[in-house]
Amino acid sequence: KEWTDDFLTWNPADYGGMEKIVVEPSKLWIPKLAIGNSANRLFDGEHYKRFWITVRYSGDARWQPGGVFAIACALDMNFYPFDDQNCTMEIETWVYTADKVNLSHSLDRIGLDTYIPHGEWTIIKTSVYSINKIYPYYLTESFPEVYCTIYVRRKYTFYFMYILLPCLMLSGVLLMIFVIPADSGEKVSLGVSILLAISVFLLLVAGKVPDTSDSIPIIAIYLTYFMLATTLSVAFSVMVVKVHFKSPEHRPPQWLRHLVYNCLAKAVGI
Known part of the structure; x- marks a missing residue:
């Protein structure tokens, strides 16, 4: 900050060639400034007293206060x-x-x-x-x-390597649920493991995003839908395993036969 004070002028020849001095802020007029969108106190007079003012013989005053300020900003x-x-x-x-x-x-x-x-x-x-x-x-x-x-x-390098890339890899692993044989005993276990991993990544994203943000990150929406898809995959896997270990003489329930023979058959053109 710079300003001119006509009351602070002198002739350097009268003072041994001295052209500038350093003065304590409390002894001079200084502008009363504030940070309008500050997240804490607007004024801090004690803090500004640490920074002295350089005054030249022409009356030009130069004041350079500094500090660490907390500013309220909206995030997208x-x-x-x-x-x-x-x-x-x-x-x-x-x-x-x-x-x-x-x-x-x-x-x-x-x-x-x-x-x-x-x-x-x-x-x-x-x-x-x-x-x-x-x-x-x-x-x-x-x-x-x-x-x-x-x-x-x-x-974004850190987030891509430790959050995005593992999530994309888990998306591919999720498809393996439908490839694993039902009698292997690992069909449901794989789905549950993926579900737990997605929950951990969702917690990591939630911990990084400010609580006051006005929008939800796309990655959080993706993880939520991925968790929903994994939950449905686990549910279908449980049904497949249950049907697989049923006796061949066991007749499926009426609602399931209606769903397959009437609804699904018409949908696929059979």
Whole structure:
């Protein structure tokens, strides 16, 4: 943050050529700024006191406060883990109106010179813009605001190797239920094992997705339907095993004969 204070000017020749000084924030005027969409406190005066202000002889003041801020952002988890997200930090002043303080930006993007790459996200782009916002309860006045937006893309390699790929492989194994002979004794066991594995993967996905997300990931929907298909496969396998071990003289129930001879036969054209 930079501003000019006409009361902080001096002649360097009168002070041994000193052109700039560092001053404690409590001794100067500083803009009262807040993060409008902060997930915790809006103001923290004690935190800002740690960052001193550099003042030049011309009255130009430069203040660079920093910190770790929690921002409330909406997430779209539809395409998790192949999703892109964006989050905006709303920097504003609730004390001064636009005619008293002007919040402006020198660049249209966020500087990433000191950025350390993240293990889960890749930055796609950033943007910065400023507006004068009018609130419903202050229709005659506007307040300056600066919006800093960052767009990120999730690195999906980990999720593909440990969640997606095993699920696709289990989908192929599920077909083996209908190939295994009924008298082998493993037909139902395989289905139950797949059902348990799918339950574990569904729990993993549920643990990664935020509880407040407005959408359900496609992978979660896929796992749910896969679990339903596995449950039906196990149920049909139990019926097949039961019929297989019935005596040849045993007549099937009336409802089953009606289903096969009337409904299924007509459906397949027999």
